[in-house]
Amino acid sequence: MVDRLVVVGGDAAGMGAASQARRSNPALEIVALERGPYTSYSACGIPYLVAGDVASVDDLVARTPEEFRANQRIDVRMGHEVVGVDLDARTLDVRDLERQRSIRMPFDQLLFGTGARPIRPDLPGIDADWIHGVQTLQDGERLLAAARSSGCRNVVVVGAGYVGLEMAEAFYRWGAKVVLLDANDTCMARTLDPDMGGQLADVVRGLGVEVRLGERVTGFAEGAVVTERGSVPADLVVLGLGVQPNSELAGAAGVTLGARDAIQVDARQQTNVEGVWAAGDCADTYDLMARRRVHIALGTVANRTARVAGLNIGGAYARFPGVVGTAVTKVCGTEVARTGMTETAAHAAGFDFVVARIEATGRAGYFPGAEPMTVKLLAEKVTGRVLGAQIVGGADSAKRIDTVATILHAGMDVAQVIDLDLSYAPPFSPVWDPVQVAARKALSLLNAA
Amino acid sequence: MVDRLVVVGGDAAGMGAASQARRSNPALEIVALERGPYTSYSACGIPYLVAGDVASVDDLVARTPEEFRANQRIDVRMGHEVVGVDLDARTLDVRDLERQRSIRMPFDQLLFGTGARPIRPDLPGIDADWIHGVQTLQDGERLLAAARSSGCRNVVVVGAGYVGLEMAEAFYRWGAKVVLLDANDTCMARTLDPDMGGQLADVVRGLGVEVRLGERVTGFAEGAVVTERGSVPADLVVLGLGVQPNSELAGAAGVTLGARDAIQVDARQQTNVEGVWAAGDCADTYDLMARRRVHIALGTVANRTARVAGLNIGGAYARFPGVVGTAVTKVCGTEVARTGMTETAAHAAGFDFVVARIEATGRAGYFPGAEPMTVKLLAEKVTGRVLGAQIVGGADSAKRIDTVATILHAGMDVAQVIDLDLSYAPPFSPVWDPVQVAARKALSLLNAA
Numbered sequence: 001m002v003d004r005l006v007v008v009g010g011d012a013a014g015m016g017a018a019s020q021a022r023r024s025n026p027a028l029e030i031v032a033l034e035r036g037p038y039t040s041y042s043a044c045g046i047p048y049l050v051a052g053d054v055a056s057v058d059d060l061v062a063r064t065p066e067e068f069r070a071n072q073r074i075d076v077r078m079g080h081e082v083v084g085v086d087l088d089a090r091t092l093d094v095r096d097l098e099r100q101r102s103i104r105m106p107f108d109q110l111l112f113g114t115g116a117r118p119i120r121p122d123l124p125g126i127d128a129d130w131i132h133g134v135q136t137l138q139d140g141e142r143l144l145a146a147a148r149s150s151g152c153r154n155v156v157v158v159g160a161g162y163v164g165l166e167m168a169e170a171f172y173r174w175g176a177k178v179v180l181l182d183a184n185d186t187c188m189a190r191t192l193d194p195d196m197g198g199q200l201a202d203v204v205r206g207l208g209v210e211v212r213l214g215e216r217v218t219g220f221a222e223g224a225v226v227t228e229r230g231s232v233p234a235d236l237v238v239l240g241l242g243v244q245p246n247s248e249l250a251g252a253a254g255v256t257l258g259a260r261d262a263i264q265v266d267a268r269q270q271t272n273v274e275g276v277w278a279a280g281d282c283a284d285t286y287d288l289m290a291r292r293r294v295h296i297a298l299g300t301v302a303n304r305t306a307r308v309a310g311l312n313i314g315g316a317y318a319r320f321p322g323v324v325g326t327a328v329t330k331v332c333g334t335e336v337a338r339t340g341m342t343e344t345a346a347h348a349a350g351f352d353f354v355v356a357r358i359e360a361t362g363r364a365g366y367f368p369g370a371e372p373m374t375v376k377l378l379a380e381k382v383t384g385r386v387l388g389a390q391i392v393g394g395a396d397s398a399k400r401i402d403t404v405a406t407i408l409h410a411g412m413d414v415a416q417v418i419d420l421d422l423s424y425a426p427p428f429s430p431v432w433d434p435v436q437v438a439a440r441k442a443l444s445l446l447n448a449a
Numbered sequence: 450m451v452d453r454l455v456v457v458g459g460d461a462a463g464m465g466a467a468s469q470a471r472r473s474n475p476a477l478e479i480v481a482l483e484r485g486p487y488t489s490y491s492a493c494g495i496p497y498l499v500a501g502d503v504a505s506v507d508d509l510v511a512r513t514p515e516e517f518r519a520n521q522r523i524d525v526r527m528g529h530e531v532v533g534v535d536l537d538a539r540t541l542d543v544r545d546l547e548r549q550r551s552i553r554m555p556f557d558q559l560l561f562g563t564g565a566r567p568i569r570p571d572l573p574g575i576d577a578d579w580i581h582g583v584q585t586l587q588d589g590e591r592l593l594a595a596a597r598s599s600g601c602r603n604v605v606v607v608g609a610g611y612v613g614l615e616m617a618e619a620f621y622r623w624g625a626k627v628v629l630l631d632a633n634d635t636c637m638a639r640t641l642d643p644d645m646g647g648q649l650a651d652v653v654r655g656l657g658v659e660v661r662l663g664e665r666v667t668g669f670a671e672g673a674v675v676t677e678r679g680s681v682p683a684d685l686v687v688l689g690l691g692v693q694p695n696s697e698l699a700g701a702a703g704v705t706l707g708a709r710d711a712i713q714v715d716a717r718q719q720t721n722v723e724g725v726w727a728a729g730d731c732a733d734t735y736d737l738m739a740r741r742r743v744h745i746a747l748g749t750v751a752n753r754t755a756r757v758a759g760l761n762i763g764g765a766y767a768r769f770p771g772v773v774g775t776a777v778t779k780v781c782g783t784e785v786a787r788t789g790m791t792e793t794a795a796h797a798a799g800f801d802f803v804v805a806r807i808e809a810t811g812r813a814g815y816f817p818g819a820e821p822m823t824v825k826l827l828a829e830k831v832t833g834r835v836l837g838a839q840i841v842g843g844a845d846s847a848k849r850i851d852t853v854a855t856i857l858h859a860g861m862d863v864a865q866v867i868d869l870d871l872s873y874a875p876p877f878s879p880v881w882d883p884v885q886v887a888a889r890k891a892l893s894l895l896n897a898a
């Protein structure tokens with residue numbers, strides 16, 4: 001008898017795992033259930049859709065249901081919501097939303113690719129229809145319509161993380177008056193150290209966005225966001241407070257939950273139940289630097305964990321080693337990147353380390369268009385091992401974080417970084433790459449320590 | 450008694466080693482002898498000076514003799530040429546070119562940083578004054594004057610390597626009719642495989658540069674370059690045939706020469722003579738991938754080997770592990786990068802490997818300004834280890850070679866590359882970085898092999 005894989009969720013994780021499982025096992029029967037109208041879309045692209053950089057919502061759809069059906073023999077069913085899982089009977093209760101009927105569907109293997117949803121704290125008035133999360137393409141369409149509308153002049157973005165910053169820029173570029181509110185004292189407080197986050201806050205302020213930090217939102221009134229310090233006029237609110245995993249379905253069925261209530265998986269992306277897997281934003285993952293399980297909802301992690309899950313479902317043996325916490329974004333002309341541990345996190349974890357902070361340029365200093373960047377690099381005192389890095393700078397700066405991410409995976413020390421044969425030509429880099437300039441600074445601090 | 454270090458050559462290698470030695474040993478007496486008028490300049494910047502990207506020759510000088518004297522107590526003597534070395538007596542014969550007098554100078558430690566010079570093959574007429582190498586700032590000034598002159602309409606560039614391509618672009622941008630000649634069948638034949646070099650040749654042809662490959666130059670006549678196929682009109686010729694190390698002084702003194710007659714050094718940058726060191730373009734170095742000594746004249750290698758030499762001279766213990774052969778350049782909007790072994794080199798070295806060649810974009814495919822790139826990646830069959838990569842593409846492509854260079858230093862296999870936590874956001878990358886797309890292709894080829 002042919003095994004049946006059922007995938008719950010038709011976005012990057014679900015369809016990535018389904019596609020990989022198909023490649024690994026041509027005989028598998030594969031059903032993918034998606035409650036919404038889109039498969040495999042780029043949620044990361046929504047801020048750029050709203051900003052007007054991306055012409056159409058269709059551009060954000062990597063592959064349509066028809067393509068999955070035709071090219072990969074995946075039985076994709078749109079508008080199908082899974083409402084219950086019986087792990088003993090190995091069946092799903094599925095609601096066909098269009099036909100308004102229920103189906104009981106048996107499975108041999110099951111993959112949760114249910115994703116995550118924007119956090120909506122339990123505040124008075126938060127369920128009003130002018131308060132938007134940023135997750136689905138429908139969210140993107142609604143926000144774009146609002147941005148284009150002349151009635152939308154006062155926009156308040158709550159949360160100065162990646163999504164909040166990107167959305168602040170999007171509305172700023174449409175000419176709205178934008179207020180960016182965050183209860184923390186800097187931008188991107190969860191992922192950048194205060195010095196780097198502060199540098200970024202200055203950039204955003206320089207654009208003309210009002211950045212109000214250390215100010216907690218207490219609720220929403222008619223046409224205003226209420227904070228502990230007063231009231232901020234708002235035609236529209238964007239929530240950028242992070243996401244929480246859609247793990248309730250799995251949890252209710254008896255699947256063990258892990259970090260931040262994400263579905264706990266092993267290195268093969270299998271849950272505590274044999275043949276039941278999870279990948280992407282609904283699952284937890286392993287942080288190679290902090291050496292603990294974490295919840296990181298990023299497209300890169302979703303795609304990589306989906307691949308591993310799909311290989312295992314298809315009969316191969318694959319392990320996902322974990323992440324080092326790499327992320328990158330852009331606020332107008334300013335690029336931001338980070339990987340590994342921040343100073344804050346490394347202190348909390350009890351590391352003994354030096355912090356090198358350097359200024360460099362993305363091209364040879366004399367080359368036209370050379371823009372400044374700040375690189376902050378942490379190195380452990382006894383071993384010299386690189387622990388993490390953060391970059392804030394102009395053009396050509398952020399993607400250098402990939403070198404550091406690779407360094408972290410390899411466990412290199414700063415002396416090894418200095419000797420790396422990185423590329424140089426005047427349009428691309430100073431002769432010592434900024435990452436190496438930071439490593440040299442760190443080495444001299446280690447020698448002096 | 451205070452030791453005296455004498456550095457021969459005041460460019461990147463010599464002054465880099467002198468500066469590092471000063472930091473490591475404040476007591477050292479340091480003399481730097483330079484026969485020309487400039488210290489520490491960026492020869493890599495000359496094509497951009499000629500193209501008009503860089504406003505002044507002074508912009509290419511990283512530090513002046515006065516700065517070295519004032520800030521680092523290095524006794525820099527310009528217009529001083531070393532004409533003989535007595536390794537037994539540990540003295541130099543130095544010619545003071547301005548005062549027209551000779552000096553005998555004792556040393557305790559000696560560093561050769563004598564650089565390299567453009568290869569001028571022994572062809573009839575090659576010594577004419579309209580046939581230029583590209584090495585010194587004076588070369589740059591002469592070429593810029595020629596480019597600006599209305600009498601310079603027909604430019605022939607001999608050799609389609611980095612410098613040849615960059616100079617072809619520079620003169621093309623001044624409106625000259627440019628012919629690029631190379632005896633090989635593709636561009637960058639020594640550093641790229643024919644498929645990638647061919648792609649680059651198409652780009653250069655698309656600019657309107659006449660690219661004549663597989664055509665050997667046999668000599669130079671009045672106003673023309675003579676080839677085996679005929680005669681090409683030329684007001685000016687640029688030689689881009691690579692460089693040869695300035696190692697004659699060291700060789701004549703009895704220092705052992707190595708790869709391509711460069712000064713042979715050990716991992717500490719010491720020659721066969723105790724206390725006599727070499728760094729930069731005059732020295733050989735170790736190729737970590739090919740596992741043999743090579744001569745690579747690049748600013749990155751010069752700076753890194755100078756640092757190691759300076760540390761050792763100053764009393765520290767430092768080793769230079771070697772290079773993986775990373776290089777990058779740009780021809781108008783097209784970026785080119787390479788690291789590790791080419792297919793050609795890997796075949797010659799007897800490796801058994803797969804070749805993955807993929808097309809990707811530098812940003813998310815739907816993001817404005819996403820430009821295509823080709824990534825070619827080699828992986829060894831038994832181990833899966835990455836052996837090298839080449840990239841030809843538009844904006845945002847070339848610097849990705851640094852990820853591969855780091856991968857090569859770490860000895861990672863393609864499966865490890867797929868799991869690397871590289872950065873992604875729509876303005877910076879597709880969700881799978883092109884390097885990882887190539888690694889995925891390589892893995893599937895390895896699995897199929």
